[in-house]
Structures are given as C-alpha cells and as structure tokens.
Amino acid sequence: MLLSRPLRISDFMRPLEFEKIKKFALGKPTPFLILDLKKIAQNYDELAENFPTAKIFYALKANPNQQVLKTLAKKGSNFDAATIFEIKKLLGLGIPPERISFGNTIKKEIDIEFAYRKGVRIFVTDSVNDLQKIGRRAPGSKIFFRLITEGSGADWPLSRKFGAHPDMIYDLIVKAKKIGLTPFGISFHVGSQQRHIGQWDNSIAQVKYLFSIAKREGINLKAINLGGGFPTNYLQPTQKLKIYAREIKRFLKKNFGTKMPEIFVEPGRMIAGDAGVLVSEVITVARKSATSEIEWVFLDIGKFGGLIETTDEAIKYPIFAEKRLRNLQEVVLAGPTCDSVDVLYENFKYRLPANLREGDRIYFFSAGAYTTSYSAIEFNGIPPLQEYILPN
C-alpha cells in the first residue's frame, strides 16, 4: 500500500473534535481509549438509514462497553451474542431475550440450555453436532444456517473456521425440521472490514439457491443474515457505506425480486470503530546500530494491550503524533511487553515526526472496535486497556 501524501487529521475527524479529545485526554495516564457515544449513535443511524428494512443485531464482541450497549439498546438495536457471558451482560442491562441471538456456531450444550431458559430463541449453526445439541436443549427455536465464505478481500478474514458448504447446509436444514426446530434463514459473514462488495453477491446467490431447494422440501426459509464486514475508516480508504448498501440491495433484488426475505445485519466494526481514539505515549526511541537508518519507536501499548488486529499488519490504524512537524521519518512501531511478537508495524513504515521523544503522545484513530475486548488482563503486569466516555 502506497500513500501518496502525508496523512491529514481532517481525513478522519473534524480538527475541532480532535482538539476536544486531546483536551479531555490531558493529564490522564496512558494508554487509554476514549469513546464517543454520539458517534456510536450516528453510526447506528447511518446503517439503519441505508438498510431501512433490516433488523440490526450489534455484534458486541467489537466493543462490549455498557454505555455502548445502552446507547444502542435505546436506539432499538438487537444484539448478536457469542457466549452466555455476553447474553448475561445484555439481560443484566434489561435488554429482553427477544432482542438477542446466539450467533456463535461453537456452543456448549449447557450454554444452549441456559440461553433457551432465559428466553433466547434465535440460534445459528453450521454442523450436525451443534444442531443436535440445539434440538435437545432449545426445541422449536429459529435456526440460521451459516454458509461458508472464502473471506478474500477482507482485512480481517474469518474464513474456514465458520460456516459449511451449501450441500451440508441443505442437509442441516432438512434435519433441523425433523428434530423439531424451525429452519428460519441463512447467514454468512464475508470477512471483517471487507473491501470487495462483490463478496456479498457471491453469498447472496448461494442463499437464493438454498432457499429454492429448501422449498422443494416444503421448507420456507424466511430470513437472510448479511453478517458484518461493513467498513470503518482505517488508513486505506474504502467505499462509503452508502455504496455498500446500494450494491447489496441490488444483489438482493436481483436474486429475490419482490419475494424479499427478512433482512438481518450484524455490524460490529462499523458501529464501534471510528467512535474510539486510543491515546498512547512513546516510552523510548532506539536505533539497532550506529549506522541504522530506521528508528524503533516503543509505545506503551502493543498487541497485548489491545492491538491484536495489527497481527500480520492486517489493520492499519490512522496514527498521529501530537507533535506536528513537517519533517517526517519512517519508523518501526512496537509495543512495551517482553514478547517479540509485540511489534505493531515493521513492514509497513508509518511516517512520524523525526524528533519524537519519550513522553510524546501518539493517537490511534478508529480504534473503538476490537481493542478493549482483546486487551490482556495482566501480561507483564500491565492492566487491561482503560476506557473513558467522552463527555458531551
């Protein structure tokens, strides 16, 4: 990836907004994440406006902060949970079980029973074993069958681990009905931060095929779950959400015409990503030899502090130094822990001010998703990533 010109803050945030964030961050010990709930609400509204007929299920693994969940619940959002712990958290906030789906295809039988007892009635499956467990513990529930996708085009693919081939899905649909469940719809996830909108086309076409062969068995599937994969604003620009929505709606129309199924979407990153700014500090700057051109900049946050998505440099955050200098140089960015995997960016060279020193603040934009929830609890004794809500 080549960037033709230096990054500008205004490409990602209004400069006044950034001033507000910097002011709030002043004097607080780093590292920490600042979350803007207004932005969470705006992102939800934007998605709802672009998919006016869809039911939105926020995938809370992206950012499970209570305030985020409350903000979305107030907006009318539903929630996709992966574990009983997430389900308990949602119920504890007063969110009714009718607004919760159990979306993980990897579930203990005892957890399925727990969810069912609490009133959850939507489950997702992709294997015979899991389906049988749901059949035993959650009779009559609505079942989504998860189709496998190849994940290409995504910055953070989820391929291979989840979903099954259409032939297997067909068998599961038939079996589900036999064991007293309600075959309800087909789901898929094209991979997170998906850049190729055409990936939805591929999966929607397969869904259409499954709808028609299920019908021959007398089974009327009712819903399609388009998953997550909607983008947030990282270094490399994507199309606008409006374009994603326009294209996806075109694919749906092409396949289903006037017999449109119920539409579900499960955004995570798109809701939380650009609502968070991560504030960190330079611990030290070093060169590996006297003649080395490249400076290593060690920050007080790294992979274990929550930046796991820098693995293979997959997610490239917009990174800004507080020091504003014209004279920029390429650096290696690394984290603070005593593990050699704790290097953030070495192949891709960020350009930061040439005179960076210890104590200088570094801001990671669009860091609201998949950071606090990933942060380790005590590696090298470092506490989990602190999170603040920006006062409005």
Ligand SMILES: *Cc1c(COP(=O)(O)O)cnc(C)c1O
């Ligand atoms: C993680 C996840 C999502 C959210 O994906 P994003 O790409 O962050 O929007 C949605 N659905 C399921 C089943 C997931 O596991």
